[in-house]
Amino acid sequence: MALSGDTAAGRLAIIAGGGLLPSYVAEAARAAGENPVIVALKDESERCWEEYDHAVVGIGDFAALDGLFNRYGIGRVVMSGSVRRRPEWREVRPTLRILMKVPAAIRTLLSGGDDTVLQMVIRLIEGNGRRVVGAHEIAPDLLAAVGPLGAVAPGEEDRRDITRAAEAAEMLGRLDVGQG
Numbered sequence: 001m002a003l004s005g006d007t008a009a010g011r012l013a014i015i016a017g018g019g020l021l022p023s024y025v026a027e028a029a030r031a032a033g034e035n036p037v038i039v040a041l042k043d044e045s046e047r048c049w050e051e052y053d054h055a056v057v058g059i060g061d062f063a064a065l066d067g068l069f070n071r072y073g074i075g076r077v078v079m080s081g082s083v084r085r086r087p088e089w090r091e092v093r094p095t096l097r098i099l100m101k102v103p104a105a106i107r108t109l110l111s112g113g114d115d116t117v118l119q120m121v122i123r124l125i126e127g128n129g130r131r132v133v134g135a136h137e138i139a140p141d142l143l144a145a146v147g148p149l150g151a152v153a154p155g156e157e158d159r160r161d162i163t164r165a166a167e168a169a170e171m172l173g174r175l176d177v178g179q180g
Helices: 021-031 062-072 102-111 114-126 156-175
Strands: 011-016 037-041 053-057 074-080 131-133
Touching (some): 011 062, 021 037, 037 062, 053 062, 062 074
Parallel strands (some): 074 131
């Protein structure tokens, strides 16, 4: 299949942090006939992306990111990989649209947990007309199947523990304290 990368939803950009996940997502996109653009986060993405259209962008450089998205006709964005740190203020290069949201962004960066900051970034990207999609939408094979993964199924006591653990995970998610 030819790699046009042009779908009704627009070309795919993969914002690549650290680890292997960005590579898996890029390979799955290619296997599905996409021609993704890789936006490697400076000082986060370890991989060389020469076989893809790509650029290296500082973690807070929204102006460069928006310019890349416009140049490549990006309609969908997937964020994948680890990010070890938040940008420092001197690294942030906002667009005019983002400048109007600075007070809320400052509050979020100073007081929000990782999920709150991530949700803010998603709103900023989607506020510029792109759709943020999950890595599992591009690479569905990354998800585990429903049910036991091995030969041993959980017993009744195990199921109670699983239920309690799921409730605790949901509560931690609502409190945005899962990684700190």
